[in-house]
Amino acid sequence: MEDFDNITWDRFLELGRIVKAKTGKALVSYVGNEPDCIMIMLQSAGTWMFDEKGKPNLANNDVLKKIVTIYAQMIKEGICLTVTDWNAYIGSINSGTVASAVNGCWLVGSISAVKEQAGDWAIVNTPRLSNVKNAVNYSNLGGSSWMVMANSKNSGVAMDFLNKTFAGSKELYNTILPSSGAIGTWGPAADSDAYNKPVPFFGNEKIYTKIVGYSKNIPQVKYGVFNYEARDAVGVAMTKIIAGANIDTALKEAQKNVEFQMGY
Amino acid sequence: MPPVPETDTGVLSASGLPDSLRYTGNIMAGKKTLETTYKNAGWRFVMPAALFIFVLSFYPMVQAFFLSLQSGLANNLHFSGLRNYIRLFQDEKFLAAVRNVFIYLVFQVPVMLFLALILASILNDKKLKCKGLFRTMVFLPCATALVSSALIFKSIFALDGLANTWLMGLGILAEPKNWLQDPVWARIIIILTVTWRWTGYNTVFFLAGLQNIETSVYEAARIDGASPSQSFFKITLPLLKPVILLTAIMSTNGTLQLFDEVQNITAGGPGNETLTISQYIYRLSFVYNPQFGYAAAVSYTILIMVAILAFVQIKIGDKA
Numbered sequence: 301m302e303d304f305d306n307i308t309w310d311r312f313l314e315l316g317r318i319v320k321a322k323t324g325k326a327l328v329s330y331v332g333n334e335p336d337c338i339m340i341m342l343q344s345a346g347t348w349m350f351d352e353k354g355k356p357n358l359a360n361n362d363v364l365k366k367i368v369t370i371y372a373q374m375i376k377e378g379i380c381l382t383v384t385d386w387n388a389y390i391g392s393i394n395s396g397t398v399a400s401a402v403n404g405c406w407l408v409g410s411i412s413a414v415k416e417q418a419g420d421w422a423i424v425n426t427p428r429l430s431n432v433k434n435a436v437n438y439s440n441l442g443g444s445s446w447m448v449m450a451n452s453k454n455s456g457v458a459m460d461f462l463n464k465t466f467a468g469s470k471e472l473y474n475t476i477l478p479s480s481g482a483i484g485t486w487g488p489a490a491d492s493d494a495y496n497k498p499v500p501f502f503g504n505e506k507i508y509t510k511i512v513g514y515s516k517n518i519p520q521v522k523y524g525v526f527n528y529e530a531r532d533a534v535g536v537a538m539t540k541i542i543a544g545a546n547i548d549t550a551l552k553e554a555q556k557n558v559e560f561q562m563g564y
Numbered sequence: 565m566p567p568v569p570e571t572d573t574g575v576l577s578a579s580g581l582p583d584s585l586r587y588t589g590n591i592m593a594g595k596k597t598l599e600t601t602y603k604n605a606g607w608r609f610v611m612p613a614a615l616f617i618f619v620l621s622f623y624p625m626v627q628a629f630f631l632s633l634q635s636g637l638a639n640n641l642h643f644s645g646l647r648n649y650i651r652l653f654q655d656e657k658f659l660a661a662v663r664n665v666f667i668y669l670v671f672q673v674p675v676m677l678f679l680a681l682i683l684a685s686i687l688n689d690k691k692l693k694c695k696g697l698f699r700t701m702v703f704l705p706c707a708t709a710l711v712s713s714a715l716i717f718k719s720i721f722a723l724d725g726l727a728n729t730w731l732m733g734l735g736i737l738a739e740p741k742n743w744l745q746d747p748v749w750a751r752i753i754i755i756l757t758v759t760w761r762w763t764g765y766n767t768v769f770f771l772a773g774l775q776n777i778e779t780s781v782y783e784a785a786r787i788d789g790a791s792p793s794q795s796f797f798k799i800t801l802p803l804l805k806p807v808i809l810l811t812a813i814m815s816t817n818g819t820l821q822l823f824d825e826v827q828n829i830t831a832g833g834p835g836n837e838t839l840t841i842s843q844y845i846y847r848l849s850f851v852y853n854p855q856f857g858y859a860a861a862v863s864y865t866i867l868i869m870v871a872i873l874a875f876v877q878i879k880i881g882d883k884a
Contacts, residue, residue, distance in 0.1 A: 332744075332745050332834065333831065333832070333833075333834065333835070382742070382745060383723065384718065384722060384723075384744050384745070384830075385718075385831070388722060388723070525853060526852075526853060528851055528852050528853070529852045529853070532847075532851075532852070535835070536835040536836055539834045539835035539837075540835055543747075543834075553656065556656070557656055557657065560651075560654060560655060560656070561852060561853075561855075563651075564635050564636060564637065564855050564857075564858060
C-alpha cells in the first residue's frame with residue numbers, strides 16, 4: 301500500500317498500467333457522465349470551476365486542462381472504467397472489477413459491505429497533480445454541510461447551537477461514528493475514542509484518525525451558487541473530450557453553457 | 565303570449581321532436597318540456613368534470629404561461645416579457661434536447677405504428693387460435709411500471725448484462741460493449757424500450773378499428789381478384805385513416821414529452837446525446853438552481869411543437 305501513498309497522478313497511471321497488464325482489471329471506476337474525479341482533482345489543487353468573483357473559470361483554466369487530460373488518458377488506457385450509474389459503480393468496487401476507489405471517505409460504508417473483502421482494503425491519501433503549484437494529496441468530495449442563514453431570525457442561537465455541538469462536542473462525534481458511521485471533519489474529534497479504534501475491515505488500521513488528519517490539509521475553495529450547472533457542463537465537456545473533441549473547444553463550450561445558465 | 569299549437573301535425577320538426585314537445589319559448593307557461601329537461605340534465609352531468617378540467621388543467625396552463633414571462637432564481641421572479649423565449653434559441657442544451665426528441669419521433673413513431681398495424685392485422689385473423697392469450701401478451705408491456713421496465717432494459721444492456729453475455733457467447737463480440745455510453749446505441753436502446761412498451765397500446769386501437777370494417781368488403785375484393793397486399797393498402801389503410809390519425813397524434817405527443825425511459829436508462833445519455841425536453845425542464849426546476857420561469861417557457865415550446873405537428877397531421881389526413 302505504501303506504493304500508493306503520497307503519489308502523483310502520473311505515478312498512479314504508471315501503477316495502473318502495471319495492474320492492468322498483470323490482472324487485466326482497471327484500477328479505478330467512475331460513473332460515466334459524472335465529473336466526480338475532476339472535482340476531487342480541482343479541489344486538491346486549490347482551484348474550482350468558479351473564480352473568487354464567482355465567474356465561471358472553465359475556458360482558460362490551465363489546471364482544469366491538465367486535469368481533463370489526465371482523466372481522459374486514464375479512460376482511454378482502460379485504467380479507469382466508466383459505468384452507467386451509481387449502483388454499477390458500487391457493484392464494480394464490491395465485485396472486484398476494479399482494484400481501488402478514489403472518493404470521499406463516506407464510501408467506507410459501501411466498501412465495508414462485502415465481508416469477504418475484510419482485510420484486503422487500506423486507506424491512503426489522494427494522488428496529487430504533479431505539474432501544478434500548490435497541489436496537495438488531499439481533497440474533498442460531497443458530504444453534508446451545516447449552514448446558518450445570515451438573514452434568519454435567530455441566527456445567533458443557531459450558531460451557538462452548532463458551536464456547542466458539531467463544532468464543540470467531542471462526545472457527539474464519539475456517539476455518531478459507531479452508531480451511524482458519520483465521519484466528521486472537525487479537528488479535535490480525532491482525539492475521541494471512537495475515532496481512535498482500529499478498524500478490522502481495514503487491517504486493524506486506525507482509519508478515522510488518518511482521515512481526520514488528512515482533513516486538516518484540504519485546500520479551501522469557494523464553491524459558488526451555480527455548482528450543479530457547472531458540474532453538468534464539465535461532465536458534458538468530458539464526454540466530448542473522451543470521444544475525441546479538442547479540449548479547448550469543449551471547455552469553451554462548457555463555459556458558454558454555464559454563462560448561459562447564469563444569465564437568467 | 566304566443567299561441568300553443570292545439571294539434572300535433574305529426575311531423576317531426578327540425579329539432580327532431582314532435583311539435584307538441586318542441587320548446588315554444590315560454591318558460592313562464594310552467595310546462596317543462598322534455599328538451600329543456602334533457603339540456604339541463606346534460607349540463608349538470610358535464611359540469612363537475614368540466615369544472616375539474618378547468619381548475620386542474622386550464623387554469624394551471626394559463627398560470628404557467630404567466631410564469632414563463634418571468635425570470636429569476638427560485639422565488640425571486642420578476643417580469644421579463646418574452647426574454648425567456650428569445651433565450652431558448654441560444655441554449656445549447658435545449659437545442660440538443662429538441663434534436664434528440666425529433667430523432668426519437670422520426671424513427672420511433674412510424675416503426676411503432678407500422679408494427680402495431682401488422683400485429684393488429686394478425687390478431688384480427690378469424691382463424692387465429694388463443695386470440696385472447698396473444699392479445700394479452702401484446703398489451704402486457706403497456707401495463708408494466710415505466711420505471712421497472714426502463715431499469716430492466718438498462719440492466720440488459722449494462723457492461724455485464726444479458727446483451728453482452730449473449731453476444732460474446734455467440735462470438736459476435738470480442739469484449740463487452742458499453743452500449744449506453746455510445747450516443748447512437750443509447751438512442752437506439754431508448755427507441756427500443758419505448759417501442760416495446762407502446763406497440764401493444766396502439767395495437768388495441770388498430771384492432772378496434774379493424775373490427776369495424778365489414779368482412780364483406782374483403783370478400784368482394786377477393787372475388788374481384790385483389791391480392792392480400794392490395795386489399796391491405798387499398799381497403800384497410802384508407803378505412804383505418806381516423807384511427808391512424810388518432811394514434812399518430814397521441815404518439816407524437818407522447819414522444820415529444822418523453823421522460824421516464826430516458827431518465828432511468830441514460831439520465832440524458834453521454835453528454836447531452838439522449839437528453840429530452842422534459843428532462844431539461846426537470847433539471848432546470850430541481851437539479852440546477854431553480855429557474856421556474858425559464859422551465860415554464862421550455863414547457864410551452866413542447867405545447868407549440870405538439871400543436872403544429874397535430875395540425876400538420878390532421879391536414880395530411882384530410883388530404884389523403
